[in-house]
Amino acid sequence: MPTENRILKALLRQYGYTHRSLAAEVNQVSEGIYGRPGAATDRDVRRWVSGHVRWPTTRYLLPLAEIFERPPEAMGFVPRGRSSRLPAPPSRSRPGQEDPVKRRAFLTASTATTVALALGLEQTPTRGRLTMADVDRVNQTIGRLDAHFTVIGGGALLAVATRYLDRLRDTLDGCAYGPRVEQALHSAISGLHASAGWAAYDCGDSTTSRLHHAEALQSAIFAKDGRAQIRAWSDLSVQARADGRYRDALRINLASLETRQARHNPRIAALLHSRLAIGHARVGDARSAARALLAAQSAYDRFDTADPAPPWLRFLDAAELAGLAGLAHRAVGRLPDAEIATTQALDLLGLSMHRNRAYYGVQLAELQLAQGDTTRAKATAAAVDTAAVSSPRIAGRLATVHHHLATI
Structure with a gap:
């Protein structure tokens, strides 16, 4: 009798997928990998969850690995031997590509x-x-x-x-x-x-x-809703910083950390302290920035891994904290430290985090260029893949890096 795949069932619940919506997501990701949409249906997903299919075909396993950011065994699937090892995704660059x-x-x-x-x-x-x-x-x-x-x-x-x-x-x-x-x-x-x-x-x-x-x-x-309010205030602090209103961003961040949500939820505290570090760095207070980074790491260490993060906070992991630390180091002029932190962020990013990988890839190229290391900056910039990422902001920053490299 088939054994229910409880791990996959829990992942569907954690990520908010129904059988039908996961099938649609698999088909979409499959199109990005293979160049044509998949043909998964809700019946396929039911068979994966029920255990009737213990190891789906590669056409579905690769998209599932991207969606849930983990290997097949960590999704509860059972290999059928050496032949079940996943091959690398096919190259997206082909002769005659548009x-x-x-x-x-x-x-x-x-x-x-x-x-x-x-x-x-x-x-x-x-x-x-x-x-x-x-x-x-x-x-x-x-x-x-x-x-x-x-x-x-x-x-x-x-x-x-x-x-x-x-x-x-x-x-x-x-x-x-x-x-x-x-x-x-x-x-x-x-x-x-x-x-x-x-x-x-x-x-x-x-x-x-x-x-x-x-x-x-x-x-x-x-x-x-206190948590929704703290999220909004935190986002407004980032917006203020993006608009060049660094003192306003700092004040919003400091006020947010005084709330009950920040005091009792280590995930929220880690995010706010990381953004506070960047705020302090933007106004030239390196010592306060360092203290905020330590506070963010301390909050991260208190995460309850058995308690899943709300969807809007799932991006906050070790990779993101390293990337935010890189931003803070960069803002106070510690470029070597910023490069180390950004490299760490890229090493820790999950397989499906294409947008964040492009973002921190550009950040790394900018840091290398700022330190005069044009050889590595060229290699880093060339490796940034924005073809499947829809972000004019990231694309614009990458174009600026390429332009500067071309003039050297």
């Missing part, structure tokens, strides 16, 4: 459409009685949208997030619900505004990003 710029433009449009379809945005009701079960499904959808960000970047997701915000406004206006459901829905909308703000940031659209983060805070206040 122009990369045109390919990126196509990917941005097609990926947004694919993600919107896979998430099933139109399934959220806009009429009738709304229940907590409906809001739970909304949160699962937003969680899956957040998961896409670190894979493909925000350029392809801003339109998706905006479209879903319009849908949820229709839900607020057209449905009947009680006070508890209303608060929960405002909390979900706050999270979606935060995601849209980061997507706009990735697009280089600071005005739209700022508006979404402000709306996130307003919705969090409506929801009386």
Whole structure:
């Protein structure tokens, strides 16, 4: 009798996937790997979870490894021997391949459409009685949208997030619900505004990003949700820093760390201390920046690994903390330390974190260029793959590195 794959079942629950949505995600990732969409169905996923299929075909295992950022055995699959070892993904560069710029433009449009379809945005009701079960499904959808960000970047997701915000406004206006459901829905909308703000940031659209983060805070206040409020304030501090308002960013960060959520949740504390370190560094306070980095590491050491992170905080791991430390070191002029931390971030990043890998790859090339190491900077910049990442901000920074290298 087949043995249920409890590990895979738990991963679906942790990442917010249904059988149908995971099949759609596998097919999308498969297209990025093999150049054509997969053919997985919800029936395939049921067979993987039930244990009827103990080792799926490579065509599905490679996408699953990217989605859940772990090898097949860590997803509960049982190898069939040496022949079950996963081969390396096929090369995406082939003779006669289309122009990369045109390919990126196509990917941005097609990926947004694919993600919107896979998430099933139109399934959220806009009429009738709304229940907590409906809001739970909304949160699962937003969680899956957040998961896409670190894979493909925000350029392809801003339109998706905006479209879903319009849908949820229709839900607020057209449905009947009680006070508890209303608060929960405002909390979900706050999270979606935060995601849209980061997507706009990735697009280089600071005005739209700022508006979404402000709306996130307003919705969090409506929801009386302390965690949503701390997330919004933290994002607003990053936005203030991006706008050159370093003192404002620092004040927001310091106030956020005084909240109950920051005191009692080590994940939130680690994020806030890391961003505080960058804030101190931006105003030239190297000693305070170092103290904040130590506090971030101390909070990270207190993570309860048995307690899964909320979807919006899943990006915060050892790789991200190293990358943020690199930003802080860079801001105070400690370029060798910044390079070491950024290299560590790249070494620790999961397989599917394409957007973050491109981001920190560009950061490493910039650091090497700033230190006059043009040979390594050229090699690093050449290795940055932005073909499958939709982020005008990252692409623009990479183009600037290439331009500087070409003039040397």
